[in-house]
Amino acid sequence: MPLIDDARKVRELAYAPYSRFKVGAAIRGRDGVVYVGCNVENVAYPEGTCAEAGAIAAMVAGGETELVEVCVIADSGSPVPPCGGCRQKLAEFGGPDVPVLLATTGGLTLSTTIGELLPGRFDAAHMAGSHVADAAPG
Template sequence: MTLLDAAKAVRENAYAPYSRFKVGAALRAASGTIYAGCNVENVAYPEGTCAEAGAIAAMVAAGETRIIEALVIADSPDPVPPCGGCRQKLAEFAGQEVTVTLCTTDGQARTLTVGDLLPGVFTAAHMDRT
């Protein structure tokens, strides 16, 4: 299964009764395993969970902590980038050089890096006082 196949499949399971904007995300971990997640909305909008966060949670729950590739898909006119919070979440587990492919359901794609998505990333090094 490819990242695109995994993201397309999980997107269909998104719970988006309020926005009607289903998103799927798939990550390849360092082991080569693919983890997927979809957005899950809540009536106490915006207390939902993004697709990227769901995929990261699945990866961490499986005992992995390093992303080597990511893909996000949505039914939108142009490839949709992750929100700011998800950009930071991706940067927590992926190097700045890791590719993130943004896709639409009609076949458009744009590939960026985590560094492109979040220049000037906040890291643990910013908390070092030694």
């Protein structure tokens, strides 16, 4: 089943009573398993969670830490890219060449990559040699 079908299905489960802007995300882990997430709003903005973050949390909870494909879908006039925070989250678990399909419920799509969504990304190499990276946990 294509990721867009999984993203479309989970989008319907989004909890968006305030914005009424439902978003669904599906990611495929290196293991081939598809993990999904939807946005979950909270009256105390910005305490909600994005669909992409939910899918990543499901992936990690499933024991996987590498994603190889992403799809995000929303009911919009044009494909909606992930917010800045979610771009960084996707970059944490996927390389710059990982394909990302952005879609609308009306059928428009835009194919991109994590690297195109987040050029110049911050990663662990930036912390190499710093006192933070050298610190032992707790």
